[in-house]
Structures are given as structure tokens and as C-alpha cells.
Amino acid sequence: MTTIDDPTAAHDLGPEPDAGPPDRISPLGQALREATAGRWGHVRDRARRTLPVELMQRDPGLTMPQARDWTRDTLATLTGRGFTTSGYPVAYGGMDDVGRSAVDFEMCAHGDLSVTIKSGVQFGLFGGAVASLGTQWHHDTYLRDIVTLELPGCYAMSEIGHGSDVSSLETTLTYDEETDEIVVHSPTASSMKAYIGGAAVDARMAVVYGQLVVDAQSHGVHAVMVPVRDEHGQALPGVALGDHGPKGGLAGVDNGTLMFDQVRVPRRMLLDRYGGVTSEGDYVSDIDNPNRRFFTMLGTLVRGRVCIAGAGAVAGRRALSIATRYATQRRQFSAPGHDGDVLLIDYLAHQRKLLPRIAQAYALMFAQNQIVDRLQDLHETDNKDQEAQRELETRAAGLKAVSTRFGNDTIQVCREACGGAGYLAENGLTLIRRDADVFATFEGDNTVLLQLVAKGLLSNYKEMFGDLDMFGMLQFAARSFGGAVIERTAARPVIDRLVEATRVGSGGDPLHDRGWHVEMFEDRERHVLETLATRLRRAAKNSDDSFEAFNSAQDHVLLAARAHMDRVVLEAFVQGIEDCSDPVAQDRLSRLGDLYALSSIEADSAWFQQHNRLSATRSKAVSAAINELCRSLRPDAVELVEGMGVPEEWLNSSMLVEPHWTP
Numbered sequence: 001m002t003t004i005d006d007p008t009a010a011h012d013l014g015p016e017p018d019a020g021p022p023d024r025i026s027p028l029g030q031a032l033r034e035a036t037a038g039r040w041g042h043v044r045d046r047a048r049r050t051l052p053v054e055l056m057q058r059d060p061g062l063t064m065p066q067a068r069d070w071t072r073d074t075l076a077t078l079t080g081r082g083f084t085t086s087g088y089p090v091a092y093g094g095m096d097d098v099g100r101s102a103v104d105f106e107m108c109a110h111g112d113l114s115v116t117i118k119s120g121v122q123f124g125l126f127g128g129a130v131a132s133l134g135t136q137w138h139h140d141t142y143l144r145d146i147v148t149l150e151l152p153g154c155y156a157m158s159e160i161g162h163g164s165d166v167s168s169l170e171t172t173l174t175y176d177e178e179t180d181e182i183v184v185h186s187p188t189a190s191s192m193k194a195y196i197g198g199a200a201v202d203a204r205m206a207v208v209y210g211q212l213v214v215d216a217q218s219h220g221v222h223a224v225m226v227p228v229r230d231e232h233g234q235a236l237p238g239v240a241l242g243d244h245g246p247k248g249g250l251a252g253v254d255n256g257t258l259m260f261d262q263v264r265v266p267r268r269m270l271l272d273r274y275g276g277v278t279s280e281g282d283y284v285s286d287i288d289n290p291n292r293r294f295f296t297m298l299g300t301l302v303r304g305r306v307c308i309a310g311a312g313a314v315a316g317r318r319a320l321s322i323a324t325r326y327a328t329q330r331r332q333f334s335a336p337g338h339d340g341d342v343l344l345i346d347y348l349a350h351q352r353k354l355l356p357r358i359a360q361a362y363a364l365m366f367a368q369n370q371i372v373d374r375l376q377d378l379h380e381t382d383n384k385d386q387e388a389q390r391e392l393e394t395r396a397a398g399l400k401a402v403s404t405r406f407g408n409d410t411i412q413v414c415r416e417a418c419g420g421a422g423y424l425a426e427n428g429l430t431l432i433r434r435d436a437d438v439f440a441t442f443e444g445d446n447t448v449l450l451q452l453v454a455k456g457l458l459s460n461y462k463e464m465f466g467d468l469d470m471f472g473m474l475q476f477a478a479r480s481f482g483g484a485v486i487e488r489t490a491a492r493p494v495i496d497r498l499v500e501a502t503r504v505g506s507g508g509d510p511l512h513d514r515g516w517h518v519e520m521f522e523d524r525e526r527h528v529l530e531t532l533a534t535r536l537r538r539a540a541k542n543s544d545d546s547f548e549a550f551n552s553a554q555d556h557v558l559l560a561a562r563a564h565m566d567r568v569v570l571e572a573f574v575q576g577i578e579d580c581s582d583p584v585a586q587d588r589l590s591r592l593g594d595l596y597a598l599s600s601i602e603a604d605s606a607w608f609q610q611h612n613r614l615s616a617t618r619s620k621a622v623s624a625a626i627n628e629l630c631r632s633l634r635p636d637a638v639e640l641v642e643g644m645g646v647p648e649e650w651l652n653s654s655m656l657v658e659p660h661w662t663p
């Protein structure tokens with residue numbers, strides 16, 4: 001075991017002047033970066049200045065074994081530089097700065113996503129489980145080695161048979177009173193742990209989830225630490241390890257399988273913060289309700305979801321940074337009055353592909369900053385407000401779903417926006433596309449997460465026990481839901497002022513009136529939620545089959561979650577615009593805010609028209625306003641992507657021959 005005399009030593013990056021020069025960007029790009037910097041803007045700046053480009057770019061031509069080696073080495077270097085472990089307590093080599101750790105992760109995602117995910121597995125999932133589900137003994141015994149990468153680990157939750165439905169895991173963790181041990185066993189073929197990052201090659205220890213059985217009684221899903229490899233990399237007795245081999249992406253992450261044949265570990269290896277076994281062999285937990293206990297344990301995943309939300313959005317921003325720069329360099333077809341062939345960015349169709357997505361990227365940056373703030377605030381609070389915690393978990397689930405959806409859709413659009421060049425690996429987009437793809441699936445499948453959001457809304461975060469039981473959802477709709485109250489976000493005072501101004505009648509063009517945007521989003525959310533509750537109530541009354549009752553409204557459930565998240569993200573954007581102190585940057589943000597809101601209204605115009613919120617004439621005006629906003633933002637297209645914070649040198653795209661701006 002390593003000892004660290006000075007626990008903060010790993011993070012001593014040297015004095016600020018040693019850092020490299022800031023990347024060369026335009027004054028507007030810089031002002032936009034500052035406007036979106038958030039509480040940890042200095043961490044972002046520092047990463048941009050100090051991380052060398054070779055740590056951020058993986059050669060897309062590496063074979064899988066080479067990619068795994070490169071990823072492992074790069075992660076070790078980044079860890080040595082203190083870029084991966086800031087969320088851990090100072091006593092174990094971290095900085096006890098949870099917010100910063102989410103931002104560090106986001107900065108890592110500006111580079112290679114295999115390194116990012118490998119880091120997430122070691123420090124977020126494996127180490128995170130030990131930190132949040134373990135107690136003092138686990139912390140003192142393991143956290144230092146986890147933080148220094150001396151003890152590489154994996155997080156073995158998913159099984160072949162059950163991925164999203166974690167409560168039904170089949171692995172058993174049976175307490176043996178005779179020997180005071182936990183017996184870890186995979187009783188069926190479908191109980192094989194699958195997809196597990198680190199299982200194929202590197203992990204020496206696993207946090208294994210399974211059903212805890214004490215005295216022949218099951219107490220639901222718990223987690224236990226199980227050594228799986230010796231120091232030479234050989235599987236330990238009773239542990240069968242497999243390698244998934246090549247995947248759709250993330251070539252540098254060694255995903256694999258685990259099976260256990262009556263593997264015994266001492267009782268104290270059980271991560272027993274929320275439930276454990278006494279030396280007398282009794283099961284004990286401070287949380288009596290098994291569903292609530294399970295949900296509390298899963299709640300510790302919240303940081304991972306916040307991190308993947310950030311990384312998914314960054315993947316989209318990287319793609320936009322490449323495609324937008326390319327669009328200002330690439331010409332196709334001549335046109336009268338044009339000096340040479342027309343630049344791609346001058347085509348309205350091209351502007352329509354890129355600029356509304358840039359607007360959405362900004363919206364998500366502000367929303368991400370807000371959730372990281374909230375994560376840190378709750379982390380710092382001694383007396384945890386359970387409702388606030390549930391709200392954070394719900395919002396993290398929702399933001400993870402919308403940000404990774406944004407990332408994946410945007411990357412594909414950007415790939416196509418670069419034509420054949422976009423399809424060449426040397427231009428950067430195909431690797432991002434491959435690697436970000438699975439973000440929609442892990443850390444919670446997006447469809448499943450959106451259902452959790454709807455459940456949180458229906459229950460008003462009060463009684464969200466269990467993971468995703470349909471019966472519970474119906475009960476909430478039937479009992480607790482007495483009309484939709486739009487819940488507060490941090491931006492509420494600003495929002496109230498804007499909405500009030502709209503109601504009084506500012507006399508301006510409503511299409512560019514932020515109060516009107518907010519009202520439209522709120523109205524949609526409230527209506528969708530109220531009608532969902534009514535529909536579920538009616539279905540529950542007319543059917544004994546809770547599955548059928550819930551399933552018949554599942555489209556509506558997902559719509560409610562999306563409408564909610566759209567409003568939450570818009571409010572974060574509105575607050576960001578208000579807070580911007582640079583007038584030029586504020587003007588551009590303001591136009592981007594309009595573009596984000598109007599694009600969402602346009603995408604949902606059928607709903608707004610069907611529900612008499614938008615006339616056909618106003619709907620046409622919305623589309624015309626979007627075209628006009630695209631036209632007006634086009635001259636600043638590159639400055640807008642500079643503001644999104646991805647340094648040009650990190651883009652790893654051969655086709656971007658002309659650096660945009662030199663002082």
C-alpha cells in the first residue's frame with residue numbers, strides 16, 4: 001500500500017505562471033468562455049493551459065490492445081497530475097471538491113473518451129462506491145490505493161440478464177455465520193456480470209452487486225468488495241473473467257465479464273453504510289424500508305450521471321467546433337455576387353444544422369454548471385434534505401438523458417455536415433461518434449432515466465422509493481398529484497420577473513420575449529404533466545393490470561419528462577444570460593437563447609398548435625424568426641464555438657487547415 005505524507009501532494013500542479021499560454025481566441029470567444037465558466041471556470045482554464053495535446057488525442061488507428069495500453073498510461077499520467085481525484089477526501093489524497101471533480105471529468109472529455117470513461121470506472125464508479133457505500137474501515141484500507149491507481153478496480157453491477165432492472169440482479173451474496181464470510185456466487189448463466197469496464201484486463205478488485213442473503217432471508221441488492229486478480233493479473237480461485245473484445249467504440253476500455261463460484265470474502269468486505277451484518281450474524285440497517293434503502297444506495301450514482309451528462313454535452317461541443325470551423329473554410333458551388341464559391345456556412349440549410357445546436361450547447365452548459373453547483377452545495381450540507389437530494393437525483397437523470405441525446409444527434413449531424421471529409425478518421429468526428437454512442441446506454445439507459453424523471457415529478461420527490469415500479473407510478477398519480485406545480489429552479493426570481501413583464505405587456509415582439517418563451521415551456525410542462533396524471537388515474541381505475549395501465553401511457557410519461565427538462569434547461573440559460581456582464585457576449589447569448597427557445601417550440605409546433613398555444617400564423621413566424629436568427633449569428637459562428645471552450649489544438653482534425661484567429 002502506498003503512503004502519502006502530504007495528502008494534497010498529488011494535486012500540486014505548480015504555481016499558475018508555469019502553466020502554458022491560454023489558447024488564442026477572439027475577444028468575443030473569450031468573453032463567451034467567461035460567461036459560461038461557472039464556479040469552476042479556473043479549473044477549466046487550468047486544464048486548457050496545462051494539459052498537453054498528446055494526452056488529449058488518441059491515434060484512431062491504434063489496435064485494441066494498443067488503445068488499451070495507451071489509455072491506461074494516459075490515465076496514469078493524468079492521475080499523477082491530479083486531474084482525476086479531486087472529489088476524494090483530502091485525507092486520502094483528494095481535495096474534497098466534488099464539484100471540481102465533475103468539471104475535471106468534463107475537461108477530460110475534451111480529449112479522449114476512452115481515458116475519460118476509464119477514469120470514470122476507477123474513480124467514479126469503483127472508488128465512488130467504496131467512498132459512498134463503504135464505512136471508515138473501507139475508506140482507510142482502500143481509498144488511498146484507489147486514488148493513486150495502485151488498486152485498479154471495476155464496478156460489477158450489470159448482468160447479462162438484468163441491466164436496467166438492477167433490483168432483479170441474480171448474483172447472491174450469502175452470509176455464512178460459521179466462517180463469518182460473505183459467499184459471492186453466480187447461480188445462473190444470466191447472472192454473469194457483463195460489460196464491466198476494467199474486468200477484461202486491469203481490475204484487481206471488484207465492487208460486486210447482488211442479493212444479500214442472511215439467515216436464509218433476502219435483504220435486497222447490496223455491494224461487496226471482491227478481489228478478482230492477483231498482482232500478476234491472474235484470476236483468483238473461483239473467479240472467471242472474460243473479455244468482450246472489440247466494441248462499437250471506447251477501444252481503450254477493457255470491458256469484460258465476471259462470474260463467481262462460491263467465492264468467499266470476509267464479512268467486513270461488505271460495503272455496509274446503508275445495511276450490513278453484525279458480528280452476531282444479524283442483518284442491520286438504519287433504513288427500514290427495503291425499497292427506500294435500495295433507492296438510497298442507487299442515489300449514490302448521482303455523481304456519475306452528472307459527469308456523463310457533462311461528457312455527452314462536451315462530445316457534442318467538440319463535434320460542433322470541428323463542423324463549424326470546417327463550414328467557414330469549405331466552399332461548394334458558385335453563386336452570382338459571391339467572391340469565389342459559396343462557403344458552406346453561408347447556406348441557410350447549413351446554418352440550420354449547426355446554429356440551433358450551438359444554441360442548445362450553450363443552454364446545456366449553463367444547465368450543467370447549475371447541477372454541478374447543486375451537487376457541491378448538497379455535498380457541503382451536513383443535514384441532508386431528502387427531498388432536495390431526490391430532486392438532484394431526478395435532475396441528474398434527466399440531464400444525463402437530454403445531454404447525451406444532444407451529443408449523439410449532434411455528432412451525427414456534424415459528421416454529415418462535413419461531407420466525405422467528416423467520414424475520415426483523421427478529421428476527428430468518427431472517433432467521437434464511436435466513443436460517445438454508448439453514453440445513451442450506460443449510467444442508466446436514457447429511456448429508463450426519463451421515466452424516473454416523470455416519476456419524480458408525479459410524486460413531487462416525496463416518496464420515490466423503488467427504482468421504476470409501475471405500480472408506484474400509478475399510485476402517485478392516483479393519490480398525491482393534485483395539479484401540477486412548476487417546481488423552482490435556481491433561476492426562479494429572474495423567471496418570475498420576466499414572466500410578469502410579459503403579462504403586463506412589454507409591447508415588444510413576443511417571439512423575442514424571454515418571458516413568453518418561459519411561459520410557453522411552463523405551460524407545456526404543466527399541461528403534459530396534468531394530463532398524464534389524469535390519464536394514469538383513469539387507466540388505473542379501469543384496469544386491474546398495473547403494467548397495462550402504465551404501459552398504455554408510456555409515450556406520455558416520456559413527453560412529460562422531456563417537457564420538464566426543456567424548461568429546466570431554458571431557465572438555466574435565462575439565468576446565464578442575466579448574469580453575463582459583457583454587453584457583446586450578452587447580446588449573442590441573448591440571440592442564442594431566442595434560438596434555443598424558438599427551435600424547441602418549432603420542433604414541438606404540432607403539440608403547441610393542437611393545444612391552441614400557437615396559431616398557424618405564429619408558427620410560421622417562429623420558423624421565419626429562426627432563419628433570421630441563424631442569419632444574424634452566422635458572422636460570429638467561429639467565435640461562438642470558441643466560446644464553448646474546446647481549444648482548437650485539441651480538435652485533432654486534419655481538415656482544419658486555417659487557424660481562425662491570430663492576435
Ligand SMILES: Cc1cc2nc3c(=O)[nH]c(=O)nc-3n(C[C@H](O)[C@H](O)[C@H](O)COP(=O)(O)OP(=O)(O)OC[C@H]3O[C@@H](n4cnc5c(N)ncnc54)[C@H](O)[C@@H]3O)c2cc1C
Pocket residue numbers: 121125155156157158160161162163164165194195196197247250255438441442443444445446447448468
Ligand atoms: C461499453 C459499456 C460499458 C459498461 N460499463 C459498465 C460497468 O462498468 N459496470 C456496470 O455495472 N455496467 C456497465 N455497463 C452496462 C450498462 O449500464 C447497461 O448496458 C445499461 O444499464 C442498460 O442495460 P441493458 O444493456 O441490459 O439494456 P436493457 O435494460 O435490456 O435495455 C434495452 C432497451 O430496452 C429499453 N427498456 C428497458 N427497460 C425499459 C422500460 N421499463 N421501458 C421502456 N423501455 C425499456 C431500453 O430503453 C433499451 O432501449 C456498460 C455497458 C456498456 C455498453
